Amino acid sequence: MAEAVRSDDQRDPEPFDAVVIGGGVVGTAVLRSLSRSGFRRVALVEAAPDIGAGTSKANTAILHTGFDATPGTLEAALVARGYRLLGDYAAATGIALERTGAVLVAWDDEQLERLPSLHERAEANGYRECRRLSRGEVYGLEPHLGPGVLGGMSVPGEAIIDPWSPVFAFAAEAMRNGAQVMRSLPVLAITSGGPHGSRWAIETPSRVLTTDWLVNAAGLRSDEIDRMIDTATGRGVGGVRSGAFTVTPRRGELIVYDKLARPLVNHIVLPVPSASTKGVLVSPTVFGNVMVGPTAEDITDKDDRSTTAAGVAALVAYARRIIPDLAGEEITATYTGLRAATEHADYQIVVDRERRYACIGGIRSTGLTASLAIAEHVVAEMGAGGERSPGELAPPPRMANLGEATTRRYQTSGCGPIVCHCERVTRSEILEAMAGELPPVDLDGLRRRTRTLAGRCQGFFCLADVTSLFTSSPVRASH
Amino acid sequence: MVVVGGGPSGLAAATALRQQGAGRVAVLERERDAGGTPRHSAHTGFGVRDLHRVMSGPRYASTLVARARQWGVDLLCATTVTGWASGEPRTGDAIRAGGWTSGGTAAGDAISDSDDAGPAGHAPTSTGGQRLTIASADGPGEITASAVVLATGCRERPRAARAVAGDRPGRGVLTTGALQQLAMNAMTQAQVGRRAVVVGAEHVSFSAVMTLAHAGCRTVALVTEHRRHQTFATARVGAALRWRAPVHTSSRVTAIIGRHGTVEAVEITEIGTARVRRIECDTVVFSGDWIPDHELARIGRLTIDPGSRGPVTDQGGHTSREGVFAVGNLVHPAEAADVCSLAGRAVAPAVVAYLRGGSWPAAPVAIVCDAPLLWVAPGAITLGLGPPGRHRLIARVDQLVRSAQLVVEQDGRLLDRQRLGRLVPTRPVEIDAGWMAGVDAAAGPVTMRLR
Ligand SMILES: Cc1cc2nc3c(=O)[nH]c(=O)nc-3n(C[C@H](O)[C@H](O)[C@H](O)COP(=O)(O)OP(=O)(O)OC[C@H]3O[C@@H](n4cnc5c(N)ncnc54)[C@H](O)[C@@H]3O)c2cc1C
Numbered sequence: 001m002a003e004a005v006r007s008d009d010q011r012d013p014e015p016f017d018a019v020v021i022g023g024g025v026v027g028t029a030v031l032r033s034l035s036r037s038g039f040r041r042v043a044l045v046e047a048a049p050d051i052g053a054g055t056s057k058a059n060t061a062i063l064h065t066g067f068d069a070t071p072g073t074l075e076a077a078l079v080a081r082g083y084r085l086l087g088d089y090a091a092a093t094g095i096a097l098e099r100t101g102a103v104l105v106a107w108d109d110e111q112l113e114r115l116p117s118l119h120e121r122a123e124a125n126g127y128r129e130c131r132r133l134s135r136g137e138v139y140g141l142e143p144h145l146g147p148g149v150l151g152g153m154s155v156p157g158e159a160i161i162d163p164w165s166p167v168f169a170f171a172a173e174a175m176r177n178g179a180q181v182m183r184s185l186p187v188l189a190i191t192s193g194g195p196h197g198s199r200w201a202i203e204t205p206s207r208v209l210t211t212d213w214l215v216n217a218a219g220l221r222s223d224e225i226d227r228m229i230d231t232a233t234g235r236g237v238g239g240v241r242s243g244a245f246t247v248t249p250r251r252g253e254l255i256v257y258d259k260l261a262r263p264l265v266n267h268i269v270l271p272v273p274s275a276s277t278k279g280v281l282v283s284p285t286v287f288g289n290v291m292v293g294p295t296a297e298d299i300t301d302k303d304d305r306s307t308t309a310a311g312v313a314a315l316v317a318y319a320r321r322i323i324p325d326l327a328g329e330e331i332t333a334t335y336t337g338l339r340a341a342t343e344h345a346d347y348q349i350v351v352d353r354e355r356r357y358a359c360i361g362g363i364r365s366t367g368l369t370a371s372l373a374i375a376e377h378v379v380a381e382m383g384a385g386g387e388r389s390p391g392e393l394a395p396p397p398r399m400a401n402l403g404e405a406t407t408r409r410y411q412t413s414g415c416g417p418i419v420c421h422c423e424r425v426t427r428s429e430i431l432e433a434m435a436g437e438l439p440p441v442d443l444d445g446l447r448r449r450t451r452t453l454a455g456r457c458q459g460f461f462c463l464a465d466v467t468s469l470f471t472s473s474p475v476r477a478s479h
Numbered sequence: 480m481v482v483v484g485g486g487p488s489g490l491a492a493a494t495a496l497r498q499q500g501a502g503r504v505a506v507l508e509r510e511r512d513a514g515g516t517p518r519h520s521a522h523t524g525f526g527v528r529d530l531h532r533v534m535s536g537p538r539y540a541s542t543l544v545a546r547a548r549q550w551g552v553d554l555l556c557a558t559t560v561t562g563w564a565s566g567e568p569r570t571g572d573a574i575r576a577g578g579w580t581s582g583g584t585a586a587g588d589a590i591s592d593s594d595d596a597g598p599a600g601h602a603p604t605s606t607g608g609q610r611l612t613i614a615s616a617d618g619p620g621e622i623t624a625s626a627v628v629l630a631t632g633c634r635e636r637p638r639a640a641r642a643v644a645g646d647r648p649g650r651g652v653l654t655t656g657a658l659q660q661l662a663m664n665a666m667t668q669a670q671v672g673r674r675a676v677v678v679g680a681e682h683v684s685f686s687a688v689m690t691l692a693h694a695g696c697r698t699v700a701l702v703t704e705h706r707r708h709q710t711f712a713t714a715r716v717g718a719a720l721r722w723r724a725p726v727h728t729s730s731r732v733t734a735i736i737g738r739h740g741t742v743e744a745v746e747i748t749e750i751g752t753a754r755v756r757r758i759e760c761d762t763v764v765f766s767g768d769w770i771p772d773h774e775l776a777r778i779g780r781l782t783i784d785p786g787s788r789g790p791v792t793d794q795g796g797h798t799s800r801e802g803v804f805a806v807g808n809l810v811h812p813a814e815a816a817d818v819c820s821l822a823g824r825a826v827a828p829a830v831v832a833y834l835r836g837g838s839w840p841a842a843p844v845a846i847v848c849d850a851p852l853l854w855v856a857p858g859a860i861t862l863g864l865g866p867p868g869r870h871r872l873i874a875r876v877d878q879l880v881r882s883a884q885l886v887v888e889q890d891g892r893l894l895d896r897q898r899l900g901r902l903v904p905t906r907p908v909e910i911d912a913g914w915m916a917g918v919d920a921a922a923g924p925v926t927m928r929l930r
């Protein structure tokens with residue numbers, strides 16, 4: 001069911017200036033930029049009951065410098081720019097970010113030999129802070145690493161970020177600038193030449209949206225939307241296709257260790273990347289846990305976000321080799337994220353002014369970092385008429401701090417009682433999330449907004465309190 | 480005096496402390512009301528050994544709360560102890576010293592949260608006693624006490640901690656603790672499904688079956704890795720229910736299936752044959768497989784028993800850190816509530832002695848146990864303290880032992896032999912403590928093995 005839709009919208013044929021398909025971190029970032037542009041009527045449609053519930057909720061939450069990107073690619077440029085933009089945005093909105101830095105560790109001679117070329121690559125990408133580390137220096141920085149380190153390289157700029165809040169911040173800011181966000185509204189078909197001279201008609205189960213511009217930010221399904229567009233405009237068969245690509249979901253499984261493991265890891269511990277993946281990393285999280293992952297496995301089913309016994313076992317074994325003391329710690333969560341991998345190495349971003357269609361595909365494993373830069377780039381290419389004057393724009397929203405490095409609500413006076421004990425979430429934080437512009441529709445959504453139920457007991461102590469608070473919320477009742 | 484945790488063990492310890500003349504005793508409890516886990520257990524079966532009555536969990540909890548109040552215990556609810564403000568050993572050196580180092584199983588060394596090997600010495604104590612950081616509805620604060628009793632209890636390992644693969648449906652994957660909370664609360668009862676698979680086949684698993692039945696949910700299977708279930712064959716209710724709920728032994732739940740927000744089925748794999756089968760259900764309850772809620776113990780760098788994962792204590796509840804006692808299911812995960820409350824009562828004399836200026840045991844004799852014994856509590860012995868509560872030690876085994884004989888030795892010298900009979904994994908193994916008086920304080924660790 002669509003929501004946040006004024007009842008007159010159904011009968012209101014006035015086309016949107018732009019509609020974004022997909023409410024992940026990329027789509028919401030684009031919506032935010034559009035809402036600050038000369039476009040006045042902008043909207044986002046998300047198939048799922050909530051935004052940020054796809055790949056954007058299941059990643060390793062690293063703000064990448066882009067030191068290891070392929071120089072000269074669009075991805076390299078947008079990651080480097082996005083790194084700065086999202087870092088600043090996090091500071092302005094209060095989204096948790098910790099500049100821990102990364103240590104790249106070589107465990108065998110082959111990896112050791114690749115370090116100089118990685119160093120050169122970083123320089124080629126304009127990142128000049130990397131420094132080679134001796135074996136002793138690596139152990140000095142990470143005393144809990146297992147035996148066998150040969151050397152390493154430091155990447156001091158790499159940072160860890162709260163991966164959930166950016167989506168909500170972008171959407172909230174866009175909505176305050178007048179944008180609409182419609183959840184539970186899957187795009188089923190697209191036809192070109194909508195009524196009233198608009199460019200596009202977007203069919204959903206409950207309504208048809210018409211729009212001048214269409215932005216495809218559908219993540220794993222961006223290829224399918226792209227094909228709909230080609231079909232609608234008579235291309236695809238023999239003609240020039242906008243961004244011909246096919247998305248192959250690449251499964252990345254992750255495990256999260258208990259907070260008691262946090263003192264075991266100081267930095268993001270990176271492996272030496274291979275050609276196909278960045279490899280498995282061990283990293284602290286801003287929530288105070290230790291994360292290990294992701295694996296990399298190409299699969300066929302875009303809806304299969306299951307973890308596998310083999311994947312989890314491999315990560316546990318890996319974790320114990322890298323940091324043997326992790327063996328004694330409990331696992332708090334296991335999950336899977338699906339990267340939108342394509343046959344191309346680079347992002348598949350094409351802005352087609354003629355057809356008024358922007359395609360953002362293949363945002364594989366750096367999309368969180370690059371989100372604001374992708375949005376800036378795409379909206380500029382769309383020629384949306386420059387930013388509106390600052391006086392007209394909503395300030396960046398203040399987000400609840402979910403990170404451990406700065407003060408949490410329970411650490412402030414008059415915070416009210418804690419409801420979720422493992423994660424120390426107060427009742428007031430839960431009620432505020434329920435009263436936000438896009439309230440959660442389920443407990444998973446509440447978790448991503450507040451950390452409720454994300455902890456080690458998984459509801460053993462507080463499930464009833466949390467559930468009754470959630471179901472009785474007056475805000476929710478009215479939705 | 481501060482007691483952290485207002486469950487049966489903490490409330491009983493606080494009450495006994497007041498009865499034995501301790502000054503101000505405060506119980507800090509993070510939940511809205513004191514009472515601990517029984518507060519959420521609507522079923523009957525509480526209070527037999529301590530109150531000599533059988534009552535429901537909530538009645539039992541409120542009885543213990545009323546007693547504590549009557550004896551002048553201060554109950555501070557909605558107050559979470561978040562850490563140690565001072566007196567926190569900066570490294571783990573000190574707690575590795577003396578007899579606190581080697582408690583636990585022979586298989587692994589006792590864990591301490593630091594690698595630094597340092598000079599032997601005693602845990603430093605700030606003379607002002609213990610300072611704890613707290614978070615209450617008013618905000619953050621600090622509380623100072625001459626001594627602290629940790630009684631933070633234990634929890635069941637949820638799905639992720641058991642690394643069960645598969646989908647992550649938003650609802651229907653529970654622990655027994657979470658299940659009974661949902662079932663007890665009128666607003667959330669409807670969240671319990673219709674067909675459940677219970678992981679585990681120990682006492683609490685059958686408690687889950689009962690709770691599910693009350694909420695209108697049928698248990699279609701219990702799944703245990705062990706070769707048989709572990710509840711009493713004579714437990715009438717359990718047995719009756721068991722007929723309707725088949726127990727899949729030597730099996731493991733290896734995946735949860737349910738992509739669309741709810742559980743659709745579980746996949747179970749038979750250990751040995753690796754045969755996989757699918758059982759349709761909408762609820763999965765992960766029961767038992769206890770882990771102490773040991774956060775404060777860990778960050779306070781208490782020596783932890785690698786078998787139980789609770790802090791190592793002696794018979795008086797002393798831990799490796801001066802001024803800090805531990806009691807209840809934090810130390811022995813998990814015993815029945817009445818056993819915990821009796822254990823709480825039993826530590827009071829040692830606490831009172833310490834408050835009156837008694838010294839802290841410097842070098843207790845560790846108890847080391849061999850497989851199939853998993854752990855034994857208390858894990859250390861201080862001479863001159865007398866026997867532990869109920870004159871018994873508590874242990875666990877990790878496999879069925881048909882006719883066990885326990886051999887207790889110290890440096891090869893036989894201290895005791897006991898017939899323990901049939902030992903069932905997950906079930907308490909009770910060891911008579913009569914031999915403790917014969918322990919030599921100057922000799923090596925006491926070893927326990929089964930024959
Ligand atoms: C394991 C893993 C680790 C990663 N680690 C990092 C990292 O450390 N740092 C980093 O910067 N990036 C990382 N990434 C990458 C990052 O997570 C992604 O690039 C980013 O989340 C992609 O966002 P998105 O908005 O493109 O996609 P999504 O979040 O998938 O959003 C797409 C949305 O489109 C919706 N949609 C699809 N079809 C339709 C339709 N027909 N109608 C309406 N809506 C539709 C979907 O429901 C979905 O919500 C990682 C990714 C993975 C998988």
Ligand SMILES: Cc1cc2nc3c(=O)[nH]c(=O)nc-3n(C[C@H](O)[C@H](O)[C@H](O)COP(=O)(O)OP(=O)(O)OC[C@H]3O[C@@H](n4cnc5c(N)ncnc54)[C@H](O)[C@@H]3O)c2cc1C
Pocket residue numbers: 483484485486487488489507508509510514515516517520522523524525526558559560561630631632633655656659683686772775806807808809813814815816817819
């Ligand atoms: C499903 C289920 C069924 C059971 N059925 C029975 C039964 O039928 N009969 C029976 O005898 N026993 C039963 N038990 C066992 C019984 O609940 C326990 O034995 C008993 O609760 C243990 O007491 P405790 O005081 O050690 O721990 P708990 O009761 O767990 O109390 C610990 C308390 O410490 C508090 N706490 C933890 N950390 C902090 C902190 N940092 N700051 C402040 N407070 C903190 C917690 O909120 C909690 O209230 C059952 C248990 C379960 C889970």
